[in-house]
Amino acid sequence: MSILKPHTTAVAQCYHCGEACVDTKVVADGQAFCCSGCKLVYEILNENDLCAYYDLNTHPGQGQIANFREDKFTFLDNDDIKSKLITFSDNEKTHLTLFLPQMHCSSCIWLLENITKLNAGINYASVNFSEKEIYIIYEQKVTTLRKVVETLASIGYEPQLSLNELGAKNTNKLDRTRWYKIGVAGFCFANIMMLSVPDYVTFGGTIEPLIATFFKTITLLLSLPVVFYSSTEFFESAWKSLKQRYLNIDFPVALAIAITFLRSLYEIFTHTGGGYLDSMSGIVFFMLIGRWLQSRTYQAINFDRDYKSFFPIAVNLVKDDKTTPVEINKVAVNDIIRLHSNEILPVDGILSRGRGNIDYSFVTGESNQVDVNIGEIVYAGGKQKGGSIEILVTKAVSQSYLTNLWNNPIFHPKTETKANIYDQISKHFTNLVLLIGLSAGLYWFDKGEIHLMWNAMTTVLIVACPCALLLSKSFTQGNVLKIFSLQKLYLRSADVIDGLSKINHIVLDKTGTLTEENTNNIAYHGEAINAEDKKRVASLLSQSLHPYSKAIVDLLDIKSVEEIQDYKEVPGAGIEGWIDERYIKIGSSVFVGNSKIYDTQGSMVYIKIDQQILGAFTIKNKYRQGVPRLLAELKADYPIAILSGDNDQEAHFIKTMLGDDNEILFNQSPFEKLTKITSLMNDQHKNVAMVGDGLNDAGALKQANVGIAIANQTHNFTPASDAIIDAHSLVLLPRFIKFAKISQRIIIGTFIYSSIYNIIGLYYAAQGILSPVIAAVLMPLSSVSIILISYFWVHWIGSQYFKTEQTK
Amino acid sequence: MTVIIILLIVSISIAGGFLILFLWSVRDGQYDDLDSPAERILFDNKTKTKL
Numbered sequence: 008m009s010i011l012k013p014h015t016t017a018v019a020q021c022y023h024c025g026e027a028c029v030d031t032k033v034v035a036d037g038q039a040f041c042c043s044g045c046k047l048v049y050e051i052l053n054e055n056d057l058c059a060y061y062d063l064n065t066h067p068g069q070g071q072i073a074n075f076r077e078d079k080f081t082f083l084d085n086d087d088i089k090s091k092l093i094t095f096s097d098n099e100k101t102h103l104t105l106f107l108p109q110m111h112c113s114s115c116i117w118l119l120e121n122i123t124k125l126n127a128g129i130n131y132a133s134v135n136f137s138e139k140e141i142y143i144i145y146e147q148k149v150t151t152l153r154k155v156v157e158t159l160a161s162i163g164y165e166p167q168l169s170l171n172e173l174g175a176k177n178t179n180k181l182d183r184t185r186w187y188k189i190g191v192a193g194f195c196f197a198n199i200m201m202l203s204v205p206d207y208v209t210f211g212g213t214i215e216p217l218i219a220t221f222f223k224t225i226t227l228l229l230s231l232p233v234v235f236y237s238s239t240e241f242f243e244s245a246w247k248s249l250k251q252r253y254l255n256i257d258f259p260v261a262l263a264i265a266i267t268f269l270r271s272l273y274e275i276f277t278h279t280g281g282g283y284l285d286s287m288s289g290i291v292f293f294m295l296i297g298r299w300l301q302s303r304t305y306q307a308i309n310f311d312r313d314y315k316s317f318f319p320i321a322v323n324l325v326k327d328d329k330t331t332p333v334e335i336n337k338v339a340v341n342d343i344i345r346l347h348s349n350e351i352l353p354v355d356g357i358l359s360r361g362r363g364n365i366d367y368s369f370v371t372g373e374s375n376q377v378d379v380n381i382g383e384i385v386y387a388g389g390k391q392k393g394g395s396i397e398i399l400v401t402k403a404v405s406q407s408y409l410t411n412l413w414n415n416p417i418f419h420p421k422t423e424t425k426a427n428i429y430d431q432i433s434k435h436f437t438n439l440v441l442l443i444g445l446s447a448g449l450y451w452f453d454k455g456e457i458h459l460m461w462n463a464m465t466t467v468l469i470v471a472c473p474c475a476l477l478l479s480k481s482f483t484q485g486n487v488l489k490i491f492s493l494q495k496l497y498l499r500s501a502d503v504i505d506g507l508s509k510i511n512h513i514v515l516d517k518t519g520t521l522t523e524e525n526t527n528n529i530a531y532h533g534e535a536i537n538a539e540d541k542k543r544v545a546s547l548l549s550q551s552l553h554p555y556s557k558a559i560v561d562l563l564d565i566k567s568v569e570e571i572q573d574y575k576e577v578p579g580a581g582i583e584g585w586i587d588e589r590y591i592k593i594g595s596s597v598f599v600g601n602s603k604i605y606d607t608q609g610s611m612v613y614i615k616i617d618q619q620i621l622g623a624f625t626i627k628n629k630y631r632q633g634v635p636r637l638l639a640e641l642k643a644d645y646p647i648a649i650l651s652g653d654n655d656q657e658a659h660f661i662k663t664m665l666g667d668d669n670e671i672l673f674n675q676s677p678f679e680k681l682t683k684i685t686s687l688m689n690d691q692h693k694n695v696a697m698v699g700d701g702l703n704d705a706g707a708l709k710q711a712n713v714g715i716a717i718a719n720q721t722h723n724f725t726p727a728s729d730a731i732i733d734a735h736s737l738v739l740l741p742r743f744i745k746f747a748k749i750s751q752r753i754i755i756g757t758f759i760y761s762s763i764y765n766i767i768g769l770y771y772a773a774q775g776i777l778s779p780v781i782a783a784v785l786m787p788l789s790s791v792s793i794i795l796i797s798y799f800w801v802h803w804i805g806s807q808y809f810k811t812e813q814t815k
Numbered sequence: 816m817t818v819i820i821i822l823l824i825v826s827i828s829i830a831g832g833f834l835i836l837f838l839w840s841v842r843d844g845q846y847d848d849l850d851s852p853a854e855r856i857l858f859d860n861k862t863k864t865k866l
Contacts, residue, residue: 133851136848190834194834218817
């Protein structure tokens with residue numbers, strides 16, 4: 008019996024990215040790195056004198072464990088695709104903007120703006136940090152778009168190119184319009200105020216009529232741009248909502264502006280007064296600033312991902328025996344495209360060559376691979392697990408099955424269709440305000456106080472801010488999202504906070520969730536495996552994504568792998584395939600048909616070559632740091648269930664952590680996990696949170712009230728989930744849930760505050776003693792105060808729950 | 816007192832000039848990114864950019 012030595016972990020942290028260094032062989036200049044990718048980036052920086060990158064921040068790099076293929080960016084040589092990405096090009100220089108999601112610190116800015124050192128053809132690089140974009144100017148004669156992208160990828164900032172980029176990106180223009188409007192409104196407002204001073208201040212004596220007329224004319228002229236340019240967004244929004252037969256929050260504002268303007272016109276032309284143009288322009292100016300403040304806050308959190316971002320942007324089109332990369336929009340029906348292993352199908356089609364082995368877990372939630380023969384249909388969204396295949400396209404991108412699924416509201420069954428209480432109140436709020444305004448006006452009209460009547464009506468419309476009511480919810484949630492994301496929990500949308508606060512039952516996956524992916528306590532028991540067989544075993548295992556497969560491949564340390572025929576992976580059981588005329592099966596005891604019992608602790612992975620079971624690898628699961636404490640904290644407040652696809656070798660250990668009241672189920676197939684969650688939700692009426700790794704529990708994640716996917720690299724998007732949590736933040740889960748609960752109370756608190764504010768404001772406004780300008784200031788003031796209150800309240804509570812508060 | 820009319824015209828024109836400058840700077844992209852310049856000033860050894 009030979010026993011292979013188990014691995015030991017090195018505790019060193021990678022100098023580049025901060026991940027733990029498992030392999031002690033990757034060293035340079037006395038620094039340890041977790042992988043050759045990180046070391047490569049370091050060496051590139053070192054050669055080019057860019058090591059200040061490491062001085063500005065510790066471990067500023069991104070983990071480089073996944074390297075890119077050499078030909079990954081060939082499609083960027085295609086002129087059509089190039090023209091979509093480029094913003095400007097002439098004979099010499101080309102400008103382009105790329106989105107780099109990995110940007111996260113000042114080191115990134117520094118390094119990226121210095122890439123001129125890494126690629127001689129790049130003349131200028133400028134970073135827009137809040138948008139995570141880089142603006143590059145390069146010389147066409149010296150370098151190409153593809154090389155620029157490769158340069159970025161080689162230092163760890165691979166640009167995210169998706170269909171979004173290929174369409175026109177015009178968000179910039181929209182933001183600038185707001186600036187123009189604010190500038191114009193501010194200019195007019197200030198000057199109108201200046202010209203209105205005589206109306207407020209009379210030291211006895213009157214103004215000459217000529218001068219008075221002149222003032223009024225100029226005031227009128229200045230007010231025109233305000234009404235017809237700066238306030239267009241209010242009118243448009245109010246009009247749109249009117250067409251839908253309801254009144255939104257912009258309606259009172261638009262009404263107030265209109266009334267004030269018309270009333271002022273009337274007064275000026277009938278010489279009955281000076282009008283209220285100063286108030287009107289003040290309203291517009293302060294409202295626009297308030298809106299700008301709001302959008303600034305939203306900019307910080309952007310978790311928008313529509314279906315277009317998920318697909319690869321270019322596919323290999325096969326024509327006349329040649330494969331050329333082609334933009335996805337250009338793929339037409341009856342084209343033939345070629346897909347490599349682990350590439351995602353962008354369109355519906357029919358398999359025309361190769362062996363199809365499609366994983367539809369994204370689409371259906373089941374990770375059973377579908378064997379597809381030539382002539383059978385394959386659907387978009389599936390991932391090809393086998394070798395390369397060719398597909399005959401039957402449906403273009405915009406109509407494919409997956410897009411329908413995603414756009415179909417049934418895909419996200421949990422979104423509440425009933426309007427929640429805040430939206431309902433806001434809807435009636437506008438009507439209420441109009442009612443109050445009207446009745447106040449009528450009251451004063453009755454009393455004969457015309458001046459008070461106009462005052463009352465306009466100020467009531469302005470001062471009552473329904474936006475404060477809405478803001479209390481959206482801002483609090485926005486701040487909560489921000490705090491969560493700082494702690495590496497990313498929610499799909501603000502609604503998930505609601506779902507999270509109602510959780511009363513927790514389900515956890517075991518492998519990959521509670522246990523680390525890098526299991527490094529492996530031992531082998533059984534007959535010796537000769538070198539040739541080791542190679543075969545490693546070749547078979549390297550096809551699989553399962554953490555155990557990866558662990559054993561690492562242990563065997565084989566560099567080159569051979570081709571496998573008939574590769575098949577049965578989730579929860581094992582893998583099998585033919586290599587060199589030998590039939591190899593690797594997996595669980597049942598899968599290989601084992602009868603011997605090995606007396607060891609841990610998960611067993613059996614090796615069977617040609618009907619002979621050679622032995623088994625024992626993998627002792629390494630539980631993540633903090634798991635015992637996590638379970639202890641969770642079980643104090645919630646019933647827990649642990650579902651594992653593994654065997655029950657570790658039942659005892661888990662029971663010591665969980666106690667007797669909670670369920671632990673082993674040998675669960677993905678479908679069984681799904682049914683367990685469904686029964687908890689439907690039969691026991693529980694609100695379930697499920698934490699899994701998304702590999703073989705996508706269906707369960709989708710079904711649960713809140714499905715949380717664990718990720719190591721936080722940019723792995725699992726569309727079936729509601730939230731993504733970084734592996735290191737899993738221990739904070741009980742605090743996340745508590746925080747979500749508290750945030751509901753904060754929302755109520757700010758809501759009450761804004762209600763009181765409104766009531767006091769209305770009290771004075773209805774009496775007509777509030778001047779419109781003051782009302783115009785109070786309105787955005789209420790928004791700003793809500794923003795500030797919710798910000799400080801949420802962050803104060805956040806700092807109590809989460810010790811490490813990092814600033815951006 | 817009618818001189819005030821001339822004063823007004825002049826002052827509003829000057830203010831208008833400032834408005835135009837503001838709009839020009841917005842169009843030039845000065846307000847597109849308000850965050851990176853804050854980090855950028857803290858770097859040493861700015862490389863010379865050749866345009």
